[in-house]
Amino acid sequence: MDYSPTVRGRRLIREIVRLRTDSGLSMEVAASRLDWSKSKLYRIEAGRTRISTDDLEDMLDLYGVRSPQREALIQLGRDARKRGWWIAYSDVFTGSYIGMEAAAGSIRINAHVVPGIFQTAGYAREVITRTRPALTAEDTTRTVTARTARQQALFGRDEPPHIHVVLDEAALRREVGGPETIREQLAVLADVTARPYVTIQVLPFSAGAHAGMDGKFTILTFPDPEDPPIAYVEGLMGDVYLETEEDVDLCNFSWSYLVTQALPPGESAAMIRKLAKDNR
Numbered sequence: 596m597d598y599s600p601t602v603r604g605r606r607l608i609r610e611i612v613r614l615r616t617d618s619g620l621s622m623e624v625a626a627s628r629l630d631w632s633k634s635k636l637y638r639i640e641a642g643r644t645r646i647s648t649d650d651l652e653d654m655l656d657l658y659g660v661r662s663p664q665r666e667a668l669i670q671l672g673r674d675a676r677k678r679g680w681w682i683a684y685s686d687v688f689t690g691s692y693i694g695m696e697a698a699a700g701s702i703r704i705n706a707h708v709v710p711g712i713f714q715t716a717g718y719a720r721e722v723i724t725r726t727r728p729a730l731t732a733e734d735t736t737r738t739v740t741a742r743t744a745r746q747q748a749l750f751g752r753d754e755p756p757h758i759h760v761v762l763d764e765a766a767l768r769r770e771v772g773g774p775e776t777i778r779e780q781l782a783v784l785a786d787v788t789a790r791p792y793v794t795i796q797v798l799p800f801s802a803g804a805h806a807g808m809d810g811k812f813t814i815l816t817f818p819d820p821e822d823p824p825i826a827y828v829e830g831l832m833g834d835v836y837l838e839t840e841e842d843v844d845l846c847n848f849s850w851s852y853l854v855t856q857a858l859p860p861g862e863s864a865a866m867i868r869k870l871a872k873d874n875r
Contacts, residue, residue, distance in 0.1 A: 600694075603674045605822070606675075622637060647678075648669065658833055678695075679697055681744075682695040692827055693745065696755055699759070701761075702757070704761070705807040705850065707810075714780070715779050723739065757794070760793075761857045762796070762797055763807075769868070785867050789864075795864065797857060798803075806856070811828070813826065813828075814843070823838070
């Protein structure tokens with residue numbers, strides 16, 4: 596399995612690529628001088644393998660990096676190798692997303708179902724069972740447990756990220772898992788709207804065609820300006836990370852239209868509370 600770099604890991608990769616480029620060395624020449632294969636350097640720069648301290652120091656020597664930048668990059672490498680809580684669920688969280696979510700300062704989600712970070716165990720089990728029928732009952736339970744741990748880690752932070760969701764009205768009205776399951780889920784959503792760091796806007800049926808109809812996407816931004824925003828698209832065939840400025844700008848453009856088509860937060864919260872009350 597390929598290595599999935601964290602936010603710090605991606606920052607380190609950007610730095611070593613920039614240092615090589617600024618040194619005027621091609622990948623072939625740099626690999627030769629390091630006495631490495633070109634494929635090894637490619638995998639490091641592509642974020643497909645971890646950067647060991649020894650390899651990092653060799654690259655810094657080659658690129659002529661001196662103190663204090665040298666020590667800062669070595670420390671960044673150590674930080675990038677630290678194990679996050681999600682490592683205990685590496686069989687469930689197989690990509691980079693959870694590590695990036697854990698470092699995010701804001702999370703914006705265009706959602707057609709209740710986002711995983713707000714799902715009750717019953718709702719999550721039903722969604723996982725229906726969308727991933729190949730999973731065994733044991734694997735489904737493991738995935739639900741991992742999703743619960745994710746919620747606890749995210750909302751247990753000293754400073755939780757600001758979360759802004761545009762949620763399709765269909766997600767509120769679709770009876771996922773039966774009356775009791777959706778009743779519990781709506782009650783949780785109603786409570787969530789009162790959290791100061793959460794904004795939920797409902798995209799009503801009356802909005803008609805809208806900018807998010809092509810599918811769910813998430814935009815993550817980070818507290819450190821050195822870490823550029825990332826857009827994430829999750830699908831049946833795998834995860835896609837959009838990192839170029841052009842791609843992220845396109846998602847931001849769609850997002851700007853979505854929030855204008857959706858109900859204001861106050862009206863959205865009122866709708867969710869009413870639906871939760873009607874389902875009692």
